[in-house]
Amino acid sequence: MKSLRISLSNVCLDVDTPTGERRRILHPTSVSISERVVAVVGANGSGKSTLLRLIAGLAEPTSGTVSFSPEAPTSGFIFANPTAQLIMPVVGEDIDFSLRTTTSGRRERRARVMQILESLELADRVDSSVYELSSGERQKVALAGVLAAEPELVLADEPTTLLDLRNAAEFQRRLLQLEVPLVYATHDLEFAAAAQRVLVFDHGRLVEDDEPAAAIARYRRLALRS
Numbered sequence: 250m251k252s253l254r255i256s257l258s259n260v261c262l263d264v265d266t267p268t269g270e271r272r273r274i275l276h277p278t279s280v281s282i283s284e285r286v287v288a289v290v291g292a293n294g295s296g297k298s299t300l301l302r303l304i305a306g307l308a309e310p311t312s313g314t315v316s317f318s319p320e321a322p323t324s325g326f327i328f329a330n331p332t333a334q335l336i337m338p339v340v341g342e343d344i345d346f347s348l349r350t351t352t353s354g355r356r357e358r359r360a361r362v363m364q365i366l367e368s369l370e371l372a373d374r375v376d377s378s379v380y381e382l383s384s385g386e387r388q389k390v391a392l393a394g395v396l397a398a399e400p401e402l403v404l405a406d407e408p409t410t411l412l413d414l415r416n417a418a419e420f421q422r423r424l425l426q427l428e429v430p431l432v433y434a435t436h437d438l439e440f441a442a443a444a445q446r447v448l449v450f451d452h453g454r455l456v457e458d459d460e461p462a463a464a465i466a467r468y469r470r471l472a473l474r475s
């Protein structure tokens with residue numbers, strides 16, 4: 250696996266509120282990540298998605314820099330709600346669409362789509378509407394779509410929130426076994442514990458950055474304090 254370092258240097262993000270005020274949703278944050286699997290935890294509204302969006306380039310810092318070494322990776326973003334990211338209405342077409350960035354031959358793509366769906370035990374759904382799938386199945390198709398584009402970095406924002414216990418466990422296992430770096434935000438502390446490093450956010454600030462047990466213990470204290 251290629252090594253990748255993600256560096257945030259004094260990154261701040263301010264947004265305009267509907268009342269015309271400026272609000273700081275990420276306070277100056279500096280962090281350097283080179284572990285393969287990093288989890289981000291924190292209360293609702295603490296800044297987890299903001300961090301992922303900044304890393305993915307979906308948001309621009311108000312000040313500070315986000316940089317990558319040796320170079321900026323192509324990234325795939327997995328959202329909590331897969332319906333938001335499925336592009337095509339039919340399962341096979343959605344994966345085919347993602348494969349267009351890596352595979353030009355139509356027949357070759359079809360074979361790859363079938364191979365991917367077989368690995369997900371969804372081969373019989375190739376011609377189904379994505380809307381007929383269960384949340385778990387849809388999330389698996391969304392992941393397959395993201396991975397089909399062969400991203401060099403995967404960012405996942407609460408990817409198992411909609412899934413039942415079995416599907417969440419299976420989906421988490423798949424994510425953790427990826428061969429590219431993974432940064433994920435989650436409220437599932439068992440899932441967070443499977444990372445190599447955990448970042449804890451609180452009110453738009455990075456307040457802890459440690460190995461999972463210590464970081465999660467800190468987050469529990471913080472969350473249950475009041």
Ligand SMILES: Nc1ncnc2c1ncn2[C@@H]1O[C@H](COP(=O)(O)OP(=O)(O)OP(=O)(O)O)[C@@H](O)[C@H]1O
Pocket residue numbers: 264265266274291292293294295296297298299300434
């Ligand atoms: N475009 C925006 N405009 C205004 N406020 C925003 C915008 N994006 C995020 N925020 C605010 O920034 C704060 C942090 O949001 P963020 O989505 O990063 O939180 P989070 O930790 O991912 O929360 P959750 O666990 O609820 O998903 C929240 O208070 C949110 O309302």
